[in-house]
Amino acid sequence: MRRSLAPYEADEPLAASFRAKQLQAMLRLTPLSMLVNLFNAGFLAYRLADQSAWLWGWLLVLLFFAYQAMAAWYRAQRRSTRQTASRKAMRRAFRHALGLGALWGALPALLLSSVEVQDQQMLITISCGMICAGGFALVTVPAAAIAYVLVMTAGSMVGLLRTSLPGAEILFCLLVAYSLIVVASVQVMAKSYGSRLVAEADAAHKQQIVGLLLRDFEENSSDFLWELAPNGQLGHASSRLNRALQFDPQQDTAFSLVALIARTHLQQPARVPADAGHYLGQLQTALSTPLPFRDLLVPVVIGDALRWWALTAKPVWPGSSGAPGTPISQVTPGWRGVGADVTDRKHAEDAMHRLAHFDALTGLANRRHFQHRLQQLCGHDGSTPGSAALLCIDMDNFKRVNDAYGHANGDLLLKAVAQRMTSTIRGRDLVARLGGDEFAILLDGVTEVDEARCFATRLMQAIEQPCDLSGISFTPHTSMGIAFLPRDGQQPDEILHHADLALYEAKARGRRQAQFFCMAMDEKAQRRIALEDGLRQALAQRAMHLVYQPQISLRTHQITGVEALLRWSSPRFGNVSPAEFIPVAEEAGLIRDIGLWVLETACTAAHQLPAGLLVAVNLSACQFDDELLVDKILEVVARSGLPAERLELEITESVFLKDTEDVLTALHRLRAAGIRIALDDFGVGYSSLAYLRSFPFHKLKIDRSFVMAILQSAESQAIVRSVIDLASALHMETTAEGIETAEQAALLTQLACTTGQGYHFARPLPLEAATAFAATHLAPGA
Template identity: 40%
Template sequence: MLTSDESIASLVRSKQYDSVMRSVPLATAAVVLNSLIVGGMLSGDLPDLWLLCWTVLTVTLGLWNLQQWSVWRRRKRPARVSSSRMHKLTVVGGVWGLLWSALPALLLAHDADGRHQGLLVATITVTLGVGSVCLGGAPRAAYAYVAAMSLGALTGYVASSGALQVLGPLQWLLYAGLIITAVRAVNLNVHARMNAEVRADHQNQLIGLLLRDFEEQGSDLLWEIDASGRLCHVSEQLAVSLGSKAELLNGRSLLAMLGELQTDLREADRESAHTLHQRLTEGQPFRDVMLPMKVGGQQRWWSVTAKPVVDERGTALGWRGVARDVTQARMADRRLAWLAHYDTLTGLTNRAHFRVLLEQALQNCRRLKTAGAVMCLDLDNFKGVNDTLGHPTGDALLIEVGRRLKEAVGKADVVARLGGDEFAVLLRTTGEEVEVSAVAQRILDALREPCMALGSTVPVRTSIGVARFPQDGTSVDEMMQHADLALYDAKANATGTMRYFVQRMGEQVRRRLVLERDLRDALELNQLSLHYQPKVDLATWRIIGFEALLRWQHPQHGNIPPSEFITVAEECGLILSMGAWALQHACAEAATWPEHLQVAVNISPLQVMTEDLPATVEGALRLSGLAPHRLELEITESVFINETRGTVNRLHALRKLGIQIALDDFGTGYSSLAYLRRFPFDTLKIDRAFVRELLISRDARAIVRNILALAKSLRMATVAEGVEEPAQVAVLSAEGCDIVQGYFVARPLPAHEVLPFVRQFRERSRPHMPTGFHLGSTEHATLAGATTLSSVTQPATLA
């Protein structure tokens, strides 16, 4: 930092003191010699005792001055001189002046004949000049010296007689004034020079400190080469950065050393040494020349800036500059460039770069008459994986899928992650159907085996949509859109397969896209509602409850079947919010019914896989006030396909709440008896497919009979769905079915029609068994009030 004014003044005093002390030997010798000469010449004119005392004092003071000079020379000169020391120097100057002023004061007044006037005037004048010059470095001491001598000289002149009395004082004052003016001018000049030197010294120290700090703390490095291109003044920091020692680098050629550091680099990177050589040869300042190198086996990048060093005649002495290690910035730039082209999770090409590569492939197709294909694919139920197993598991799954995709396609082809669970493949070298189909089959085979993701075994299923160029499109947007349409067609009609784009498939897929888009707003716009289908106890022929069924009234497309929009909701991740909404509204509506009526709510497999399902059900019961035993949850067999310990634990947690659990569509899906042993369901629901063929198919009747027997042995209630005819009711009742529901009882009712229907249903009569019909011994029978059924066959029995 900059010094204070007091510090600078102290350094100036030190310079002044040194200036005076350097002149002490010569000045003292001159004064002592002059004193002896004057004493000898004036002997007899002045009292000998007085003259002896004067001479002794003069010589003694001179010797003391020499002693002080000797001390000053021997010891280390102080960097600072205090003001008190300068005050002592002023006193010494005054004492010298008083000693010499005694001669004219006494001698001019007593020298009546004027024998010594000329010698005396010359002596004191010379002494005045010599002393002033010697003390000129310390102006106050010089002023004290001149003032003291002037006091004695003017006293002597005034006491003398003749012309000397008049002219002497005038000459003396003029001479003294000139001396004072000269001393002052010289002092100002010297002070300014000393002040400049002191400030320059401080600036040099500051620059030195800054440079040392710059090299020690900063990332920039100072470097210098001589006229022959050899390193000089190599700092430790520069040597360490180059993986060497300063003494080994001094004198080495900069370009030769750089060539060694670039030995293992690519040819393009080694060109930077040639660029640096050109800049040095041109002799003009340059900035930010990038120099890649390898130091200690690690890739580094330096940005070099320099300017030539010349002397006062313009002769080149070398170069001096700064080298900055920009490795981190360079790596950051490369990272940003990578991020602009690749997916951060999987390392695959991202959507933006994939579009660029596809555009290049289309241009090559037009120019070279080549062909290619685009594949779009996504993972079925990936949303469910994220919701149930967590996003880290979902990310691990995506990474594994990306790895398998890269292994399945050729090295010349491109695999990209477009976002979420959406992937794309660009086949740049082939568009033939046989070859494209082979690649698609390799992808399907690669994803057939379940993936391990953070310790979880996750089944993977994907569908593939393919669009080929040039026949299916000539622009990036066309190709992507058509491949997407093919993908949606595959998912809608044959999930887990590959479909090629054809012009006719667009309408169905577009409808699906419209449904997905509008379904997201259906809840907020109150387009969804619940209808309730009654369930009847066959023993008492009384309504014991209702099944809540979701309905969607679309403002443009009318009533959308559940079989259509439920699938869309599951695939686009809306089934959880829709299921929670249906559960809450069904419980709230059932709470207004008579106490003996239950409500059954269908639960999606995705809901069963979520950890918060028991809390969601408990919250719905608490908000509605519905008793737990009045709620029944229906789940399908597909829940057990991806069964985990958590799945069964959640079902047991639901049972602990006091609610009923029913297994829906029994016999049509997984159909394993093992899960019936692991979890005791309250109810088995016989699928409508068996009920529909109950009167005409021996196999269907056998299956129904065995399901009823199984449920009875496991102490489970049974519900037959899709009952539409009186004969079906009578047969099911005879075989021991507990409950029926279907169009024969009633179609699903809006909420406001439930209670009126319950009151009116009590008056309805139950159907009777058709005459001559036996479940175990007939395929056809005559039904009361129905068409004639005939032909008796062997009974349908189970092994």
């Protein structure tokens, strides 16, 4: 029982304070508990007094117990909170609970067998409720709670054993189970309450120790002490402070602490930070407000070195060591405090701040610092929103610099460009490196297009100067996107997004230029997102289709094959041009699945064409990122049953901008399997004769841009002739794309071009129409 009386381990006098808290917690519920007791007792007396005359005597005894409990509660309210309680007080609480439990337990024991069935049910219900309620109300004194529950339970069990109530055996078992649960719950909750008491006492003890240590530090600091009189003059101070400030108590009586610190700045003005006035102003404000302050930084020049002090102080009221006897507004306090030299800590914090807010490579502001400044301009810190021009800047083809000259030279280039940007902006502007080769500039107060365009031109001219990269001369170029705050956006993310859209437009238009944001760019971006979603749905639902454009022999005028071309009719956008949706598919990573679907559909459709005709299918450069591309192609060909020599894969020279060795390996595997390989759009883009030497293509396709101008431009005609002669020398066929007139076809025939393709012969046709066209343009006997 002693263990239940104290659900904790503590020695006196700590245990005495715990007992006081247990009793106080129990007494707080006493009025409510007694009210419940009296209400239930009155209800029972009203219902059962005519059946049991002694019930009125029972009620008087209960009133006596309630009076004792309320008297104890009243005494506790009248006197100050007791800090300790004796074991005797705990035993009184135990006896009171035991008597109350016995009093309530007597009711079912004596009455249950002599009352009517409905009253028996009422009595059992009240007994169960009183068992649970009393147990939890007394939980902070677990011995009292358990005694109350067990005595009441015993009385109820006796009553159930004496009654003939149907189902009494079940009620008896349930009563025992519920009582055990209440007892177990009381023990668990009491233990938890005891643990909380111990934890609170431990925390108070630790807080007391910390307070003692802090007071000891304030009184016996090894740094320095200082004291100010109510008039602000430096009074008592440690010798260390006097030496540092060169303070003479006889001659410097007119100097305040702030003035003495400011006087040290005159010794080495070059070493004083630009914001020294800000720190001194903070100190002056703190000394003019009668509130304690802690670790207030001030810069001090000692000798020829800049040091940083952290000052901590509290007000000292005249004539008292505590609070003033008159209103604060009418009393000027003195100050007593300590100071510590925190120069090393300040330098470490400055270094951490630089790492957090500035780019380590270029020294420019980083993305975090830039975002903070942008939020300030947008008024997110509570200030008035400002106006500015935001330039998002990206270096053109920077990856090639890293690949060709190494990352060390790439870093040299970034630092050189950063220095040129810094030298171009004004003092109130901000230039930041957002990451990689991405930069941003905030031109504070710039709102006019002409002013921003003038700056962008000047900036490009400054950047586009040769740089020495470890003995290599390289001239950097940039693209820029410009948006204005608040015209193009009033939120940081919005304005930055719009400047990025303008940058994207500058790159799309050929790079090395600046573009200003307009709403059409945002609409274009929204359309691109919508197209991507539509493409995903179209791919899942197989809602795209193929058309087939015949390829004609220029010598025999007979069909030699068809090129499979992808088409997409969107319910939302109508007929979308491949020139628009193919780049979206490539950027979204959908081109792999789309490309394989096109290949499988074309190979299956080829069986409906006359035997021997080629089927040409385009491969995107992005598909070569898939290491399993060749295996997937060969699997599609095998599954379709199409002879490999009837399939011609068209690639562009852009595939060689990736890993050339891997691309060539893939092409050789395809050629070895019997699949024909054609080089599409030859003569534009990244043409290199090295590709023709590295891989024996079956065919070169002459771009339509040369074919369209072949009759008007001698240069285009010369280029076409050269491509045809080159292909002939390398034993390759040639196909001219975009033939629209008979004159173009005749000239290409004269130049010995192998095949032609274009509206002059046939437009792209559905499979049935292409099959019918092929049947009428086959060689006799084919």
